[in-house]
Amino acid sequence: MVPGSRPHAGCCQGPTPQFPPGAALCPGTAPPRKEGCINCLLCARHCAKRLVHVMSSGPHNNPGREKEPSSALAMEPRGILKAFPKRKKMRTDSDRSGLLQISKKEEIGEGGEWLSPLQVHVLHAGIGRARAEIFERQILQHGGRICSPQAPGITHIVVDEAVDYERALRLLKVSQLPLGVQMVKSAWLSQCLQEQKLVGTAGFNIFIPDRYLDKAAIRVASSQTGPSGTSAQAGLPAAARSVPPQEPHSRLSTQPQPNSYEEYSDEEEVQVTPADLEALITGRYPSTSEGDAEPTLAPTISDKWVCAQPSSQKMTNHNPHITEKLEVLGKAYAVQGDRWRSLSYSKAISALKSFHKPVTSYQEACGIPGIGKSMAEKIMEIVESGHLRKLDHISDSVPVLELFSNIWGVGSKTAQMWYQQGFRTLEDIQNRATLTTQQAIGLKHYEDFLKRIPREEAAEIEQTVREAARTLSPGLLSVACGSYRRGKVTCGDVDVLVTHPDGRSHQGILSQLLDTLRQQGFLTDDLVSQDDNGQQQKYLGVCQLPGTGQPHRRLDIIVVPYSEFACALLYFTGSAHFNRSMRALAKTKGMSLSEHALSTAIVRNSRGIKVGLGRTLPTPTEKDVFRLLGLPYREPCERDW
DSSP states (O other): OOTTOOOOTTSOOOOOOOOOTTOOOOOSOSOTTTSSOSSOHHHHHHHHHHHHHHHHHOOOSOTTSOOOOOOSOOOOTHHHHHHSOOOOOOOOHHHHHHHHOOOHHHHHOSSOOTTTTOEEEEOOTTTOHHHHHHHHHHHHHTTOEEOOTTOTTOOEEEEOTTOOHHHHHHHHTOSOBOTTOEEEEHHHHHHHHHHTSOOOOTTTBOOOOGGGBOHHHHHHHHHHOOTTSOOGGGGSOGGGSOOOOOSOOOOOOOSOOOGGGHHHHHHHHTOOOHHHHHHHHOSSOOOOOOTTOOOOOOOOGGGGSGGGSOGGGOOOOSOHHHHHHHHHHHHHHHHTTOHHHHHHHHHHHHHHHHOSSOOOSHHHHHTSTTOOHHHHHHHHHHHHHSOOGGGGGOOTHHHHHHHHHTSTTOOHHHHHHHHHTTOOSHHHHHHHSOOOHHHHHHHHTHHHHHSOEEHHHHHHHHHHHHHHHHHHOTTOEEEEOHHHHTTOSEESSEEEEEEOTTSSTTTTHHHHHHHHHHHTTOEEEEEEEEEEETTEEEEEEEEOOSSTTOOOEEEEEEEOOGGGHHHHHHHHHOOHHHHHHHHHHHHHTTOEEOSSOEEESOEEOTTSOEEEOOEEEOOSSHHHHHHHTTOOOOOGGGOOO
16 A cells, blocks of 8 residues: 555555555545545546656655655556546746756665666657656666667667657667667566566567668677677676567557657658668568578668669569468459558568568568558468458459459549449440440450450561551661560550651651551551650550451550650560669659659759759660669569569
8 A cells, every 4th residue: 555545435445556655645535435545546636646746846745754765666657647638737947857857876776776787768759758757767776877879888779669660760860770779668667667677578579670770780799699609698687688579569559649759750750761662662671681691781772672683583472371362452442442552552562572481470570661560460360360351341342343443444433433323244334334435445345455465466566566667767666665575475465665766757657657557457446546745645546466356455656756765665664663663763863764854953842742853864775774873784574573
């Protein structure tokens, strides 16, 4: 029982919660069941006020009580904060300084120096300033040291339970942590203080992937590791050494965080983390060093990018049992028009396919770029049960929406509108729906458009366009791009790029070329007759090779000036993932890459939007684009990411 308080008749008789001595709670003078009971909820507000007052200013209103040394027991105030709304309290400079002043006697204390092996940094964000300062006082009292996050010899960084490693690094304003530093939940420190000893960190660790650790420190530590496997941490007590997490993270609390976290939020929003970039542009997870393998140096920036690596290095998918189920769910979101969730699933699937081993734990999933906590929970559900319950709740509308979305010219909004109008089959669409010209053509050739085009047939289509172009001007160049140029066995459609080396003869050639192909009976339908894109012109249509039973195929013809030919060829060759990687890399270099040109000295505003066009760089060939971006040249077959 806390001195100066007692339970009342008729109130709960549960165990007394532990508060630091000096907090004279519940003097017991009020009527029963309203004040005076340690565990009564109606009493909690009075207790909380008394506790805060005592902790910040020392014992008050209790003149007969001597000042006691601070206890090692740390307060966990969340239950009280949850029961009663937190009110922001203005604190004067004198109050703040009074809270931080610690006498030498109090710093050393009488409880021993069992925290002396520790050098700790407490991250105030989320924990709250007052609670963090209590932690710091207790650490100092029991022999530990408080230090900066990158101080030599630091052993632990204590963070709030709701802060993950990426957010913590941003708040700490560091890009990596030294070897041996453990990032632990504040509950670990509370447990240590309650038990008056160092406890193991298993279950309290915040998972930190190796790519966030100091590579130089890893090499030093490896060289200092003896034959028996001991390391520099051997001098620490067993409980304080690095212990890998053995339990999955518990669900994070949704309780509002203390106000001290707000001072970090604005700055955090405008920063771009390496994980965000990797989730967008990389095709594989950076492998961690295992066993006795010697860690490698941190890769240069270009080594991280998909566009710097041949697609032949794509790793085997070690998680097909996970990606298959996520693909079903991602596609369901796509046909329902939920673009952002669909993109999130696409990024997670790409990251999982490139992960170097089967995912076995929640921490491991959270450590993969592009995968957040919610996605990691779904991954672990599949790993542990072999099933994803969300798949059982996919709407009956999804197969129908997918059927409608496969009609060329139909997007998710149109598909949903048709579903709401009661349409369920292609016959319903044909007989009852109002179709645009393009949608009618897409419905007419529905089955043909879904069939993949064999490489041999794509080559014939390219040759047909090339011969027709040469009849108009012998110097015209015609090149099939897309998956055909990347060497794929089949492709979805055929994109043919047309230009002329003299930089003039391509002008006005598109309409003449289309007329020639129509006269041959090669073009059967026009989807988009002519799409002006700067100096480029693009035609989208339907073609059919001569012969009985030949399927109708999608054909795009793009006429470009020769000065833009290299960038256009790069763009229309793809893959889309490879292109995103090159554009993102160009952006980091203050450049801009498009199907038109590679430009430098680009000026962007705070949102990343171009406000200055910069200067166009000469790129006669694709190799020039790679060279100017500082990349090794990749053949088209090496870009199939």
